[in-house]
């Protein structure tokens with residue numbers, strides 16, 4: 001279906017499980033979670049699905065080292081380091097973070113996976129991108145073959161396939177899923193899922209809980225990647241504004257990475273009701289949005305709903321001081 005080369009990292013479908021604790025507590029059946037945090041490599045997460053395509057491209061180009069950029073706790077960086085080690089590629093990580101003991105500790109797993117880490121200070125995304133390109137040029141001059149990880153459209157293909165995987169699992173349930181709740185952030189995961197959903201004929205109402213941007217910017221980012229998938233694959237799925245897509249902006253609070261009382265409550269509720277860990281930046285607000293929709297009627301009773309746990313749980317271990325109600 002997708003012609004791009006793919007390096008196998010997500011070896012089997014991730015579990016689709018009932019949230020039976022919440023079903024009991026809320027008195028309604030049909031609540032599910034898709035465990036994309038349960039994968040075999042590097043603690044898993046959404047970026048591993050993208051890395052199947054990025055590493056596929058890197059290997060096709062005969063790269064011998066992958067470069068990736070992100071903050072000290074970046075899930076993309078951690079999973080790139082882990083996946084590169086599996087694929088036999090070297091990995092260089094450019095962190096836009098201080099070279100401080102605290103940030104070195106936050107990026108420890110990257111070095112455990114064998115990556116080289118460079119700390120370029122707390123610069124913005126643009127400067128970080130330029131530093132990464134410069135590092136790739138420097139490697140080329142030394143005779144290396146670098147590949148920079150992160151092409152949004154290519155990475156999004158992982159979630160086109162995830163939509164198919166979830167649909168297949170959903171069809172095995174007595175009442176198939178009707179609603180899927182997902183974090184709204186930089187766009188590739190969402191755009192890929194929406195594109196896959198369209199290819200399937202829109203079985204799911206897709207709910208995006210914004211954790212990073214205001215609505216206009218989130219929409220723009222998703223549209224750009226969504227249209228890019230069409231161009232790259234040659235597949236045509238119709239217009240994005242006709243897709244069954246719902247934006248939920250009420251959980252953004254103070255913005256990316258800033259907890260809200262509801263997101264903290266959601267972390268605690270998922271831990272104590274389901275034994276499932278979620279972290280402050282991406283999944284807590286998505287869980288808060290999911291519970292809000294289920295409790296307050298945004299997702300009507302009788303219509304089965306699923307939240308996608310996109311991973312990131314490793315960050316929880318450096319987030320203890322962000323809890324207001326727990327020590």
Ligand SMILES: Cc1ncc(COP(=O)(O)O)c(C=O)c1O
Pocket residue numbers: 045046047075076183184185186187188189190282283310311312313
């Ligand atoms: C755990 C987790 N969930 C969700 C996202 C959002 O994915 P995207 O950037 O594709 O919107 C990220 C992005 O880094 C992530 O690490």
